[in-house]
Amino acid sequence: MISKNLAAASTKPIILALLSQGEDYGYQIIQKVKTLSGGTLDWSDNMLYPVLRRLEETGLVVSRWRISAGERLRKYYRITETGREELEAERRQWSGLIRSLQLVWDPLLGRE
Amino acid sequence: MISKNLAAASTKPIILALLSQGEDYGYQIIQKVKTLSGGTLDWSDNMLYPVLRRLEETGLVVSRWRISAGERLRKYYRITETGREELEAERRQWSGLIRSLQLVWDPLLGRE
DNA sequence: ATTAATACCTCAACCCTTGAGGTATGCAAA
DNA sequence: TTTGCATACCTCAAGGGTTGAGGTATTAAT
Numbered sequence: 001m002i003s004k005n006l007a008a009a010s011t012k013p014i015i016l017a018l019l020s021q022g023e024d025y026g027y028q029i030i031q032k033v034k035t036l037s038g039g040t041l042d043w044s045d046n047m048l049y050p051v052l053r054r055l056e057e058t059g060l061v062v063s064r065w066r067i068s069a070g071e072r073l074r075k076y077y078r079i080t081e082t083g084r085e086e087l088e089a090e091r092r093q094w095s096g097l098i099r100s101l102q103l104v105w106d107p108l109l110g111r112e
Numbered sequence: 113m114i115s116k117n118l119a120a121a122s123t124k125p126i127i128l129a130l131l132s133q134g135e136d137y138g139y140q141i142i143q144k145v146k147t148l149s150g151g152t153l154d155w156s157d158n159m160l161y162p163v164l165r166r167l168e169e170t171g172l173v174v175s176r177w178r179i180s181a182g183e184r185l186r187k188y189y190r191i192t193e194t195g196r197e198e199l200e201a202e203r204r205q206w207s208g209l210i211r212s213l214q215l216v217w218d219p220l221l222g223r224e
Numbered sequence: 225a226t227t228a229a230t231a232c233c234t235c236a237a238c239c240c241t242t243g244a245g246g247t248a249t250g251c252a253a254a
Numbered sequence: 255t256t257t258g259c260a261t262a263c264c265t266c267a268a269g270g271g272t273t274g275a276g277g278t279a280t281t282a283a284t
Contacts, residue, residue, distance in 0.1 A: 117271075
């Protein structure tokens, strides 16, 4: 189980990263995240939908209702160019923070 | 600059990790974090004090007012045994999440 | 026919940072 | 000497964002 704050911070980069590999709909995102995290990340839909809406409002993704042959109606999300830039910014932020965390966790790494 | 959520999520493990190496007071924590992060993490005191109080309320740290020779009165924080356990739990959470993030960022790592 | 999984949505409650404010001490420069 | 700045602590309202509890509808299986 992942703490609230950490979950909150990681939803955006994870969703953007997934969508950067292709279109997805909400429920699919939840499943992919669960699989890829080995079960560690188990998102609820009522937490995901507001996030997706926010991402769309800020122009990082766009959505469209689509129905494939014999499938049910689903809302598909695609990443925008702005979204890709934001994804890169997120990656930089995380990399910096992870480096700092490793330094406090293993202070020996800092003094060589 | 680090986003709000990410900052929120990282304060606890960073503070606990710092205190696991010895007693510190609030302002000193801010400075150490800034130095160790190379300036990336620049905490404000009004953000730190509520966090420290919360850590104390939940029993992860304890504080005492102390005045060293020729120094001014300062509030020093020490990590508790519960705090050390929580620190380990945080490390595990972060490690799991970081692994998941790397998988979505570099999907090739996943398929071998 | 009923259950469970899929698929989407809303809203109030809660937690936590932010930003603006306040107090007080020590030190250095004008 | 007094003005200003850095240190050092604190509080509080406002706002952002998840959580949990709800709701609707479709599809597949029992």
